[in-house]
Amino acid sequence: xxxxxxxxxxxxxxxxxxxxxxxxxxLMALAYRHKVLRIGLIAATAATGLxxxxxxxxxxxxxxxxxxxxxxxxxxxGVRYVYGGENHRGVDCSGLVRAAMVRTLVExxxxxxxxxxxxxxxxxxxxxxxxxxxxxxxxxxxLPIGDGSPMPMRAAQNVRPGDLAVTTSGSHVLAYxxxxxxxxxxxxxxxxxxxxxxxxxxxxxxxxxxxxxxxR
Numbered sequence: 001x002x003x004x005x006x007x008x009x010x011x012x013x014x015x016x017x018x019x020x021x022x023x024x025x026x027l028m029a030l031a032y033r034h035k036v037l038r039i040g041l042i043a044a045t046a047a048t049g050l051x052x053x054x055x056x057x058x059x060x061x062x063x064x065x066x067x068x069x070x071x072x073x074x075x076x077x078g079v080r081y082v083y084g085g086e087n088h089r090g091v092d093c094s095g096l097v098r099a100a101m102v103r104t105l106v107e108x109x110x111x112x113x114x115x116x117x118x119x120x121x122x123x124x125x126x127x128x129x130x131x132x133x134x135x136x137x138x139x140x141x142x143l144p145i146g147d148g149s150p151m152p153m154r155a156a157q158n159v160r161p162g163d164l165a166v167t168t169s170g171s172h173v174l175a176y177x178x179x180x181x182x183x184x185x186x187x188x189x190x191x192x193x194x195x196x197x198x199x200x201x202x203x204x205x206x207x208x209x210x211x212x213x214x215x216r
Contacts, residue, residue, distance in 0.1 A: 054115055065104055066162040066215050072100035073162075073175050073183050079192045081185050093173045094130045096185045096192060097164060100175075101212055120214070131173040135166030135208045143216050145209035153182075154203040162215050165207040174202070 024045070031037035073096065075088075082090025086099045102125045109117035129138045137143070146158065150168045159165075161178040174184040180197040197203050 060114075060117070060214050061108070062215050065108060066160065068107060069100055069104045069162045069212070069215065070175075070177055072103045073097070073177065074194075076100065076185075076192045077183065077194055079185075081187050081190045081192070083187070091185050091192060092187070093185045094134060096183070097134070097173055097175050098124060098129060101214075105214065117214075130170075131166050132170030134164060134173055135168075135170055135210060137210075141213060142210040143213050145211055148208065150206045150208050152203065153197060153205050153207050156207070156209055159209060160211075160215075163209060163211045165209055168206040168208060174207075 027041055031041050076091060076096055076099070079088055080090050081092060083092050084095065085091040086095035091099060102121050105117050105121035105124065108114065109121060124141065129141065133139075134142050142164065145163060153165055156165065159176050161176055163176045164173055165176070165182070166173045172184070174182045174195075177183055177194065181194050182197060182200075182202070183192065183194050184202075185192045195202060
């Protein structure tokens with residue numbers, strides 16, 4: 001389901017969690033007669049649960065998170081546009097930046113054993129957030145860049161790789177990759193593309209600049 005279905009609704013997410021629970025129960029049933037496997041599976045489950053529950057948050061490496069986020073964004077280059085999609089089978093503009101951020105948080109959370117980062121990844125994955133909400137702060141998930149006033153993209157200052165630009169209409173969001181390059185899931189071209197601000201008509205669009213709170 002994770003691979004085949006690009007859409008992410010509450011029902012699909014709940015189904016994915018249910019499948020994971022069923023898979024765990026199946027493994028427990030298979031390992032029941034094998035003491036070593038059973039103990040190992042129980043220990044791994046307990047360790048995972050403990051990691052997610054304990055409060056061992058660390059100061060995020062925002063520069064490292066930015067680099068990983070940009071890499072994960074670029075992984076989606078060429079993926080087809082699917083409204084409501086959030087994976088490599090299909091993605092829309094807000095799904096692109098959310099999916100890349102979720103993957104970034106999971107990777108850094110696992111490697112640094114940071115439970116808060118893993119919980120943040122789950123929260124971001126579970127709660128859908130569209131372009132309008134991203135531009136308005138998304139309940140603290142994004143923070144404004146500068147004074148938060150709208151401006152043409154070509155006039156954007158102090159933009160760093162990983163920052164987001166939300167059109168003032170709230171219909172579209174792009175992410176900055178660096179060197180005047182932005183990535184977007186464009187419904188008009190039906191796939192994710194990287195555009196050069198020097199040659200693209202998007203340069204004149206009015207946008208709000210924001211950044212994920214983990215990158216600030």
